[in-house]
Amino acid sequence: xxxxxQLKTHHSFSVEFVISxxxxxxxxxxxxxxxxxxxxxxxxxQGARRSNNSASQPSVMLSRLIxxxxxxxxxxxxxxxxxxxxxxSLHTSPQSLAPLPPLPEKGGKVRHGIFPEELFQLLYPKxxxxxxxxxxxxxxxxxxxxEIYVINHETFAAASIGTAIIYGVKKFGPxxxxxxxxxxxxxxxxxxxxxxxxxxxxxxxxxxxKKEQWRVEGRSMLFDAKRNNVAMLLETNYRERLHMVTNExxxxxxxxxxxQNLHHRLEQEHMINWVEKNVISSxxxxxxxxxxxxxxxxxxxxxxxxxxxAAA
Amino acid sequence: xxxRRVALKAVDWLAFAERVPPNQRSMFNALKTxxxxxxxxxxxxxxxxxxxxxxxxxxxxxxxGMVDEFEKKFKALQIPEPVDTQTSAINAQExxxxxxxxxxxxxxxxxxxxxxxxxxxxxxxxxxxxxxMDDLNDAFPxxxxxxxxxxxxxxxPIADL
Numbered sequence: 001x002x003x004x005x006q007l008k009t010h011h012s013f014s015v016e017f018v019i020s021x022x023x024x025x026x027x028x029x030x031x032x033x034x035x036x037x038x039x040x041x042x043x044x045x046q047g048a049r050r051s052n053n054s055a056s057q058p059s060v061m062l063s064r065l066i067x068x069x070x071x072x073x074x075x076x077x078x079x080x081x082x083x084x085x086x087x088x089s090l091h092t093s094p095q096s097l098a099p100l101p102p103l104p105e106k107g108g109k110v111r112h113g114i115f116p117e118e119l120f121q122l123l124y125p126k127x128x129x130x131x132x133x134x135x136x137x138x139x140x141x142x143x144x145x146x147e148i149y150v151i152n153h154e155t156f157a158a159a160s161i162g163t164a165i166i167y168g169v170k171k172f173g174p175x176x177x178x179x180x181x182x183x184x185x186x187x188x189x190x191x192x193x194x195x196x197x198x199x200x201x202x203x204x205x206x207x208x209x210k211k212e213q214w215r216v217e218g219r220s221m222l223f224d225a226k227r228n229n230v231a232m233l234l235e236t237n238y239r240e241r242l243h244m245v246t247n248e249x250x251x252x253x254x255x256x257x258x259x260q261n262l263h264h265r266l267e268q269e270h271m272i273n274w275v276e277k278n279v280i281s282s283x284x285x286x287x288x289x290x291x292x293x294x295x296x297x298x299x300x301x302x303x304x305x306x307x308x309x310a311a312a
Numbered sequence: 313x314x315x316r317r318v319a320l321k322a323v324d325w326l327a328f329a330e331r332v333p334p335n336q337r338s339m340f341n342a343l344k345t346x347x348x349x350x351x352x353x354x355x356x357x358x359x360x361x362x363x364x365x366x367x368x369x370x371x372x373x374x375x376x377g378m379v380d381e382f383e384k385k386f387k388a389l390q391i392p393e394p395v396d397t398q399t400s401a402i403n404a405q406e407x408x409x410x411x412x413x414x415x416x417x418x419x420x421x422x423x424x425x426x427x428x429x430x431x432x433x434x435x436x437x438x439x440x441x442x443x444x445m446d447d448l449n450d451a452f453p454x455x456x457x458x459x460x461x462x463x464x465x466x467x468x469p470i471a472d473l
Contacts, residue, residue, distance in 0.1 A: 206431070222409075228321060236350070243357070246364060256378065257373055
């Protein structure tokens, strides 16, 4: 294209810039859309169509590229103006970066496995219920009679293989579909479990941390207890000292008193013993006889007195 | 004799026991028994010793002046209060503990912030059945298949399947 050739010489920078931006956006979007489709195993079984959003993208993007290049060619002045043009039209693209809505759960409805329901709905107003069938029959007969489709060996091969395939799908389809769904659900359940475990463990960890912080707040109590212990020990020690002093003084005083008492007692006893000894040694035999005689007369008097009292 | 009455700060042992983590419970119990023993010993001693009856002794003891001399010396006696060597050490310990506690709380808060961030990430995730493989790889980077290291399907060692 002549315009492109011109562009290359004058505005190579702006066009390359534009191209790279466009293709970057294009590749990201394609990867998103394609990956989506890859998950829908069931659609493959029922032969659903793939919507052709991705197919339309390149044409849109390329046309935009041409628009941009034309804009800058129109300006055909300094490079600055072309760049401003290019950036402005890029920013006004309808492509949005919002997350796409989820895909529908089932594919488009089909009849007999291949013919979309929309065809039947399309023909219903004009030809009623049997319209599409008549159309199909007519088409087949037309192709057979005009030999547009020629019956040959391949026809029988196709018929038998088709029968076998349809029989297989009808018989084992649901089973295999359920199996695939189960496998998929197991994967999702595993991922879900990972997520749940992660959430619960995180909340638990947060609670534990908060609890530990609360525990740390009580650290002053430990030191209060320690200081109390020290104070109590000191007080105890002081009181013990007081008691000790008092007791010792008392003991000494009591000792003095006890000593005095002892002396007193010893003196008393010694004196008594000495007096007794002297008295006994001073008693002469004569005195002893006299005292015994006196005792006897005293006894006789006493005996008479008691006899008289007893008689009276 | 001046008797000291140091104000003892009441320690709420129940609240203290609540805050003790289970792995330090034995140390706490030892502390409590020791504290209880000390306070019991303190309570068993009367605050002031029994006063000495000087008049009785003066009349009883024969030696002249002995009791007076004793009394004079006794009254003049100043019993030294025991020196407190541990409180400063305890205060130093407390300051250090406060410092380390602050550091721990800061680290704990950082950890909580990190956990909260991960929690919001998990809570704001789209449900799994609306995710594409790209979304899954963004949410859980460990599911990303390394197509450079293993260029051929299944893009991971066979043992990992």
